[in-house]
Amino acid sequence: MTEEEILKNFKDGVNQERSLSALMDMHKQKLYWHIRRMVVDHEDSNDILQTVFIKAWKNLAKFRGESGIYTWLYRIASNECFTFLKKEKKRRTISISDEENDIGNKLRADRHFNPKEIEWKLQLAIQQLPEKQKAVFSLRYYDEMPYSKIAEILETSEGALKASYHHAVKKVQEFLTSD
Amino acid sequence: MNEIQQELEALNVSLPASNKAVQEVPNGYFDRVNEDVLNMIKAEAFSETLPKKMPQSIPSDYFDTFNKKVLAQVETAPEMIVHRTSKLKPWALAASIALILSIGLFTFQGTEQLSISSELAQISESDLKEYMLDNDYEFNDYIIEGQTANLHQVEEEFFEEAEGLSKDEILEYAL
Numbered sequence: 001m002t003e004e005e006i007l008k009n010f011k012d013g014v015n016q017e018r019s020l021s022a023l024m025d026m027h028k029q030k031l032y033w034h035i036r037r038m039v040v041d042h043e044d045s046n047d048i049l050q051t052v053f054i055k056a057w058k059n060l061a062k063f064r065g066e067s068g069i070y071t072w073l074y075r076i077a078s079n080e081c082f083t084f085l086k087k088e089k090k091r092r093t094i095s096i097s098d099e100e101n102d103i104g105n106k107l108r109a110d111r112h113f114n115p116k117e118i119e120w121k122l123q124l125a126i127q128q129l130p131e132k133q134k135a136v137f138s139l140r141y142y143d144e145m146p147y148s149k150i151a152e153i154l155e156t157s158e159g160a161l162k163a164s165y166h167h168a169v170k171k172v173q174e175f176l177t178s179d
Numbered sequence: 180m181n182e183i184q185q186e187l188e189a190l191n192v193s194l195p196a197s198n199k200a201v202q203e204v205p206n207g208y209f210d211r212v213n214e215d216v217l218n219m220i221k222a223e224a225f226s227e228t229l230p231k232k233m234p235q236s237i238p239s240d241y242f243d244t245f246n247k248k249v250l251a252q253v254e255t256a257p258e259m260i261v262h263r264t265s266k267l268k269p270w271a272l273a274a275s276i277a278l279i280l281s282i283g284l285f286t287f288q289g290t291e292q293l294s295i296s297s298e299l300a301q302i303s304e305s306d307l308k309e310y311m312l313d314n315d316y317e318f319n320d321y322i323i324e325g326q327t328a329n330l331h332q333v334e335e336e337f338f339e340e341a342e343g344l345s346k347d348e349i350l351e352y353a354l
Contacts, residue, residue, distance in 0.1 A: 020253065021246045028245055033233055042237055050249050057253045112236050119234040141226055142233075162219070169222035172229070 003069050010060035020057050027070060028053075030143060031077050037126060037138040038081035039088075040106040048080045067152050074153045078135055085131050103127050118176075125175035132156075133168040140165050 001009075001022040009019040031052060036045040055076055056069075063072065107113060107123055114120055126134055135154060139145045140161075147158040147165075154161070180188070187194055 053249045166222045
């Protein structure tokens, strides 16, 4: 099933569940990892990913197709992540122990965590980035998106995104080489 | 008459005598640009050496069972939960008004009608967005509904709707 067929089915009110399932099959893995890179924890990522598709279900019939569904889903996912991280930040400021909520500790808690492996070091480095840079890095480096698409998702100019990505890479490099 | 002027004359085009750039560039821009470009090239080269594999673990059947879990939730959900009864969602109006109040751009005077377009126009999109995110407004619902997160559009709608509201009406929205 193509995205056009999925969209048509939603607008016509037919085969909606099958269409949603097809949409999830197309995008769930990439979206999941984008979310996971942003919020780190699997359960939080799962909640956000489910929310993204439930919101898609509720609103696809009205989708006007100004951007592709893929871009639209990424935009919802990114904004859900930003909202989640804001709430987490607020929660951390009133928590007795900041340590238990520390995002780096969430990574270290993974049963496969190995601080000597470059993949894990990179994940720790990414978590040092400000939220927006983290999103830019995730979309550009891991999802290999063109800046024009990232600009649509994050509503930032391509020039600013390029600068943001290069700042992010530089910070990652500094983190990795200082270790 | 130089070559360029002769060429323009041949084309029968009249342009201002001076072709100097009138725009300004930031101080030191041309001194920095070489280094900036080199840094970008180095950053690109460095990023190519990094691994792309995600090391985190996920439950083995996570993606296989994911669709079923979502479908179970949407079966019980109403088809459309976002209804726009007004051109402007109350949260957007409340956020905008609360923002204006919080930064003290104007004060209420009795029950006079308010004209706040100009005051609101002074608030940048990023400030408005930041404020709404800070206050946990359902920003995404607006994105979904409008398919764009164009806050200028929110502001425009706000202008249309907020003009002429009484103090009591505004407070009712904002509270």
